[in-house]
Amino acid sequence: EVQLVQSGAEVKKSGESLKISCKVSGYSFTNNWIGWVRQMPGKGLEWMGIIDPDDSDTRYNVSFRGQVTMSVDKSINTAYLQWRSLKASDTAMYYCARLQSRSRRLLSAFDYWGQGTLVTVSS
Amino acid sequence: QSVLTQPPSVSGAPGQRVTISCTGKSSNIGADFEVHWYQQLPGTAPKLLIFDNNNRPSGVPDRFASSRSGVSASLAITGLQAEDEADYYCQSYDSSLSVLLFGGGTKLTVL
Numbered sequence: 001e002v003q004l005v006q007s008g009a010e011v012k013k014s015g016e017s018l019k020i021s022c023k024v025s026g027y028s029f030t031n032n033w034i035g036w037v038r039q040m041p042g043k044g045l046e047w048m049g050i051i052d053p054d055d056s057d058t059r060y061n062v063s064f065r066g067q068v069t070m071s072v073d074k075s076i077n078t079a080y081l082q083w084r085s086l087k088a089s090d091t092a093m094y095y096c097a098r099l100q101s102r103s104r105r106l107l108s109a110f111d112y113w114g115q116g117t118l119v120t121v122s123s
Numbered sequence: 124q125s126v127l128t129q130p131p132s133v134s135g136a137p138g139q140r141v142t143i144s145c146t147g148k149s150s151n152i153g154a155d156f157e158v159h160w161y162q163q164l165p166g167t168a169p170k171l172l173i174f175d176n177n178n179r180p181s182g183v184p185d186r187f188a189s190s191r192s193g194v195s196a197s198l199a200i201t202g203l204q205a206e207d208e209a210d211y212y213c214q215s216y217d218s219s220l221s222v223l224l225f226g227g228g229t230k231l232t233v234l
Contacts, residue, residue, distance in 0.1 A: 035223075037169075037225075044125065044210075044212065044225060044226070044227050044228040045161075045169065045212055045225040045228070046225065047222065047223040047224070047225060050223075061222050061223075062220075062221075062222070095168055095169070097169075100171075100174060104157075106216050106221075106222075106223045107156055107157055107216050108157075109157075109159035109171055109174035109175070109214065110159075110161075110169075110171060110214075111171050111174070111180065112171075113168040113169055113170065113171075114168065115167075115168055116168050
């Protein structure tokens with residue numbers, strides 16, 4: 001069974017750093033790109049970027065480039081999303097999700113999703 | 124405002140048919156890029172409902188179907204049930220922005 005299990009909720013202060021995780025199981029980690037999606041309180045879904053676990057190739061939404069960093073650790077089948085300096089506007093639910101088709105990348109659907117990590121940043 | 128435009132809300136009575144539109148541009152849906160649909164039940168992660176325009180993952184009932192024409196796509200839900208009450212999102216790719224796009228989302232209320 002394919003599963004993406006994300007790390008728990010975080011409460012941080014503005015200016016602090018943070019790294020959240022997404023551990024996958026049930027399939028070969030390097031076969032599918034992993035994406036990150038933001039959902040601000042009461043709002044819709046926003047694509048942040050995708051990463052290829054095989055070689056750490058990344059594609060960022062220009063709106064998030066420079067604001068976050070995606071990475072993976074193949075040895076433990078885990079993807080990460082990190083911030084160097086959080087802002088109150090980073091308060092949101094963050095989802096990791098698996099891209100269905102390796103070859104079609106951004107044209108592909110997200111077929112499996114993590115349960116989400118709620119990040120709350122106070123000013 | 125999202126590049127893929129969805130109505131903020133739709134509603135229907137149990138058993139009825141409802142449709143949710145997703146209107147884009149010539150650089151996304153109009154360019155024949157695939158459209159996918161997600162269902163997000165309250166307090167849960169999104170779930171893939173339709174992929175590649177009109178394919179259902181295993182376990183998704185055939186009450187859910189999608190179509191497309193020109194710069195728009197639509198999700199149709201027939202035989203509406205109380206458990207269908209959720210937010211629905213369309214997704215596609217935009218070649219001029221080089222981004223994966225989600226629609227703004229539509230809240231379905233079952234009356």
